[in-house]
Amino acid sequence: MPSPGYTLWGTPHSLFTGKARSYLLKKRVPFTELLASDARFLGEVVPAVGHMVIPVMETPEGELIQDTTAIIDHLEARFADPVLHPAGPVQGVVAHFLDAFGSNYLMPAAMHYRWSYRAEQEAFLRAEFARAVPPQLPYDQRLAMAGAIMDRFNGFLPNLGVTAETIPALEAAYAELLDVLEAHFRLHPYLLGGRPSLADFGLIAPLYAHLARDPVPAMLMRTRAPNVARWTERMNVIEISDPEFPGAEGYPADDALPETLEAVLTVAFAQWQAGLAADAACFDAWLASLPDPAPGTVVSLSGQRQVHPHVGRIEYPWRGITMRRASHIHSLWHLSRAQDAARALTGDAAQRLTALLERTGGEQVMGLTTSRRIGRENNVLVLG
Numbered sequence: 001m002p003s004p005g006y007t008l009w010g011t012p013h014s015l016f017t018g019k020a021r022s023y024l025l026k027k028r029v030p031f032t033e034l035l036a037s038d039a040r041f042l043g044e045v046v047p048a049v050g051h052m053v054i055p056v057m058e059t060p061e062g063e064l065i066q067d068t069t070a071i072i073d074h075l076e077a078r079f080a081d082p083v084l085h086p087a088g089p090v091q092g093v094v095a096h097f098l099d100a101f102g103s104n105y106l107m108p109a110a111m112h113y114r115w116s117y118r119a120e121q122e123a124f125l126r127a128e129f130a131r132a133v134p135p136q137l138p139y140d141q142r143l144a145m146a147g148a149i150m151d152r153f154n155g156f157l158p159n160l161g162v163t164a165e166t167i168p169a170l171e172a173a174y175a176e177l178l179d180v181l182e183a184h185f186r187l188h189p190y191l192l193g194g195r196p197s198l199a200d201f202g203l204i205a206p207l208y209a210h211l212a213r214d215p216v217p218a219m220l221m222r223t224r225a226p227n228v229a230r231w232t233e234r235m236n237v238i239e240i241s242d243p244e245f246p247g248a249e250g251y252p253a254d255d256a257l258p259e260t261l262e263a264v265l266t267v268a269f270a271q272w273q274a275g276l277a278a279d280a281a282c283f284d285a286w287l288a289s290l291p292d293p294a295p296g297t298v299v300s301l302s303g304q305r306q307v308h309p310h311v312g313r314i315e316y317p318w319r320g321i322t323m324r325r326a327s328h329i330h331s332l333w334h335l336s337r338a339q340d341a342a343r344a345l346t347g348d349a350a351q352r353l354t355a356l357l358e359r360t361g362g363e364q365v366m367g368l369t370t371s372r373r374i375g376r377e378n379n380v381l382v383l384g
């Protein structure tokens with residue numbers, strides 16, 4: 001049993017806090033959640049991390065860990081039970097891939113449904129963002145300050161590729177994904193069957209705080225994909241077994257995947273492929289332009305520390321439109337974890353993964369490379 005004393009700094013409406021919270025609940029790690037408005041967060045944690053970002057986890061020993069991937073890695077290394085990573089090697093690669101996909105690719109859709117429909121859900125968003133403002137202030141003042149924070153996040157849309165031209169394609173892509181997830185969650189409580197894994201933690205990031213909680217996308221999810229909505233509830237309780245799925249326990253035997261997950265993978269590879277290739281090309285061009293690309297160089301066009309660093313703008317054809325956005329290097333870093341897991345496979349497992357990628361159209365994504373590895377040091381992406 002993990003020792004008590006973990007702290008999670010975040011907010012209820014934060015995409016990545018939702019991912020860390022789900023993991024901590026399912027891992028049965030006792031923790032206290034504190035809001036980012038907490039004086040110690042602003043006074044001590046932010047300066048120690050190096051920039052303003054949530055979530056941050058503090059261990060009982062006082063270590064500060066940022067990035068949901070680093071938080072999960074840390075606790076997985078520390079606590080074996082309950083098992084939240086499949087032993088099957090192909091299942092492991094799929095879990096890593098869907099973690100990267102959910103944590104990165106779906107962010108623009110989540111931000112679109114929050115901010116493009118701001119007028120319809122202004123009161124809800126204002127109350128949510130006011131939670132991150134110091135509670136000592138009068139509530140009206142908190143709402144006013146919330147508005148200023150909201151304007152900042154609202155302003156991210158063009159860099160994320162969310163414009164009047166792209167919105168219909170983004171919405172159609174999201175609906176396609178919801179449909180394959182709905183078909184899956186009618187039959188299985190989690191993506192890899194009877195037990196949560198990184199696949200669920202990656203996807204819960206966009207699919208909870210924004211897409212399941214904000215009124216406009218919540219209505220869409222609940223009416224179009226009610227079993228996806230139910231999964232978001234399941235991901236926020238400690239229990240792993242669910243009486244709606246009697247007998248669903250553990251991951252499938254013999255490194256198999258639920259049949260309905262192949263359709264999810266097919267959609268994920270198809271939707272993410274063009275954007276990833278453009279991100280990789282932009283990274284390589286930026287790298288080639290550096291006078292001294294020393295290992296440890298911060299990956300960022302401005303040289304500043306950024307939560308989601310970009311190294312230039314990109315454009316590429318996508319679902320009948322031209323997508324124009326800032327490059328998103330974190331996607332490449334996260335994907336490389338799945339690629340590393342894939343490269344480690346040998347023999348029969350490697351052959352089964354190849355066959356899976358052929359069936360689901362994933363060869364190009366899993367084979368994508370950059371001319372230098374991207375690493376992560378001191379809470380930012382750096383050249384490897």
Ligand SMILES: N[C@@H](CCC(=O)N[C@@H](CS)C(=O)NCC(=O)O)C(=O)O
Binds near residue numbers: 017068330
């Ligand atoms: N890769 C990070 C992403 C964290 C992140 O994007 N956090 C958002 C809130 S959900 C944030 O703090 N954004 C501040 C900013 O972008 O400046 C993780 O997995 O923890």
